[in-house]
Amino acid sequence: MNYNTQISFVVENNFLLIPTNTKEEESILEIVDSKKKIILQFKARIDTTSKGDLLPIEISKHRGKELTLNIHSANPIVSAHLSLEQASISPKRNKLAHHPIGHLAIExxxxxxxxxxxxxxxxxxxxxxxxxxxxxxxxxxxxxxxxxxxxxxxxxxxxxxxxxxxxxxxxxxxxxxxxxxxxxxxxxxxxxxxxxxxxxxxxxxxxxxxxxxxxxxxxxxxISSTYSSIDGLKVTYHKQTSQWVMTICTDYSIVFYESKDLINWNILSEFKHRGLLASEKWKNPTLQTLRYGKQEKWVLLITKDNVQKQIEPQTYYFVGDFDGTTFSGDKHATLLPLDYGTDNAGGVIIHTKNKEKPIYIGYMSNPIYAKELFLNKVPSTMTYPRTLDLTKAKKQYVIASYTAKETKVLRVEKNTLSSRLLDKTICLKSILEDNNGTFELIIDFDIIDVDTKYFKLNLSNEVNEHLSYLFHFENNELIADRSQSDHAHLISKLTSIPIKGSLFEIKKYKVKLVIDKTSAELFINKGKVTMTQQIFPNEPYNTLTLGIENGAIDITKLNIYRLER
Structure with a gap:
């Protein structure tokens, strides 16, 4: 960078608004305190015409202090021509930051x-x-x-x-x-x-x-007044007994009712389990049949009503049997998350005659910050439609949740990168031309060295925002980090809280990651492990960094699809 521009300012509000334009040359920006310490560094395409977008940078922690913005640019920037403003809330950003392409979203x-x-x-x-x-x-x-x-x-x-x-x-x-x-x-x-x-x-x-x-x-x-309230209900048809079954969440139990005419209902049974803690409330109970080979099993899905405001999975399930009267969890069945991410808050299931596997669509949000998102003009969004399948991991049944075949209709461009042996960190820039912020990443790899400690997948953009996934093989754990995915901190709860899931001791991996502007949906081995979370980057992720610690992995497939409606 040939030119340096310095602009000093006193922090009077929560956000510094930096005018940007994608047609300008990229600059390196630093925000420096009075002791010359760099407190934030990022990249942006500075616009001096005030006709572009505003990039909001949170500076609320430094209110009342004098800071300096250093701009290292390829072309001269006249500070007098650069309009720097501050705002109490993050302004409404462009469609890139708000409205997904591939998902149902309602504003x-x-x-x-x-x-x-x-x-x-x-x-x-x-x-x-x-x-x-x-x-x-x-x-x-x-x-x-x-x-x-x-x-x-x-x-x-x-x-x-x-x-x-x-x-x-x-x-x-x-x-x-x-x-x-x-x-x-x-x-x-x-x-x-x-x-x-x-x-x-x-x-x-x-x-x-x-x-x-x-x-x-x-x-x-x-229902009986011995319960505190009804916290959710679902109705489904039980073909074996030719009756309709209503499933109701009450406190920390699930109550079943039956009807022949959809109007008059009689109680059948009640299901309790140590996993349904009295300190937690549950809702959205869904009774569904799934097949494992020739064997038919029943699953009971429920959503945690997050009264303790924890950043954790929301939708869970039991696997067992239902005879038309009683649901019985398998002997060693535990309460398992359907999705290890924080933003799959329960959904609906359809099993049409021409589909072997039922289709699930969930609500992609979290009650902790749903109101905050709506006030920031972020639309209410649903997950990708997903098939549900029953498989096994560690000798127990688990539900695999994977993108339905209908999602492939959005693929319009494919970028195939060469397979390779990965024994060090590599950085792949400009993974898609004309990246619109919506793409699908496919990576297949095998662990070929037992000493391989972990594999890390990191997406980043030009303003130094990151989304990363750590496959920690030693700990059999998947760790997602979205703390640097949104410098404007549209959701303050995103920061510094890792999201964790189990890898089930997998040795061969088929990974699909769907990025749709404000969301990231990760699927491992046809959905045996799934993680859904919301993200709010200011610019598209267009750099992919892959790395390992110790050992090596063999990447056998690496495809990137650009998606459009």
Whole structure:
């Protein structure tokens, strides 16, 4: 860099706003304190015309102090022409930082976990409850999205509400294709809990052409008052006994009810387990059958209601058997996370006749910072559609969650890098031309030296933001670090908290990493290990660094796909 420019300023607000433009030459920037100590270093393409984007840099820790911005550039920069401003909140950034390309994302409303998914007239219909914009704890109605292929969604302009309008806490929506309820063929049924009651389940219905849900009448089910409240419900069909089963979370137990007509319900049984601690609350109970070879097993998925505000996985499951009356966990079954990441907060499952494996779509967020994201104009986003499969690891059943084949429709460009023996750190720059911030990375590798301690995969961009995954073979542990993925700190809870998962002592690895602007979804060995998390880089990750400690690995495949809708 041939030119140095210095600009001193007093920190009066939370963010320093640096004007940037992708057409300018890259510069190295340093923020220095009064003792000449560099407190932050990054790269940016400085814009002196004030026509570009604003790069927000958090400086709140230095409020009241005088700092200096050093700019090392290839071309001269006149400080008088450079407009540096400060702001109390991070300004609305461009679409790169907010709106994903490959995922269903809704900006207008703060959503909850999806509560219904079915096929009607050759289209998938996905229902998600929405809250008022003040993000209160109750829901106002349902947002409906439609798709023919699970990837290209269109959202109804107006949400559905109850008529007369009322609020609710939890809900689940099913399609009555055979008029079991006598409310009409293909009537949509919404089961919900009233926001002012804790023990009752209500029913509302919507026929084709209706613009709202009509309440059926009084409550259709009331649980015992020995429980504190209903914290979530799901309805599914049990073909072996030709009955409908409602699964309800209450405190730290799961209660099952049955119905022949979708209206009158009778209690079946209650499931308790040491994994359902009394100090934790659970919701979104989902009962689903999965196959392992010729054997059919039942899984019970539940979502942790994160009352202790911990950065940890949210959706868990038990594997066992369900005979139409009682769910019994396997003898040595433990409560396992469906996703080791922090941002898969429960979802819905569909098992259509022409699919061997059920499809799962989850809500990609975390209640700890969901409100903060919405206030920063970040849309409510769903996970990629994923197949669910039952496999084994360490002699126990585990659910493998992997990208559905429909996701391949977004691939538009492939960059194949040469296979190689990796025994040192390598840095691959400009992994994609015209990188739009959305891509799919495929890496297959074998551990060929038993002394190999770990493998590290790191993505970075021009403003020195990083996302890394550490495959620690000695500790049989996967560690994700997103603490440097967002210099504007859109979510303060992201910083300094590693996210950990198990590697199940795998020796051969097939890794898929999907980056879609504000999210990272990692899948190892067809989803035996899955990790979903939100990220907020200011520019696309376009540098890939691979490294190991001790030993060597053999990279047999390294492909990068650019994705577009």
């Amino acid at each position: 207008q409303y703060p959503l909850g976990t999806p509560c219904g998914l079915f096929v009607f007239k050759n289209e998938y219909l996905l229902f998600s409850p929405y809250k008022s914009k003040d993000h209160s704890d109750v829901y106002q109605g349902w947002v409906v999205a439609k798709s023919s292929n699970l990837m290209h969604w269109r959202v109804n302009s107006l949400p559905l509400q109850l008529n007369p309008i009322s609020t609710f806490k939890s809900s689940h929506i099913v399609l009555d294709t055979e008029n079991i309820s006598n409310l009409g063929k293909n009537t949509i049924l919404a089961y919900f809990t009233n926001s002012s009651e804790d023990y009752s389940v209500y029913l509302a219905y919507k026929k084709e052409g209706d613009t709202s849900f009509i309440p059926f009448g009084n409550s259709i089910l009331t």
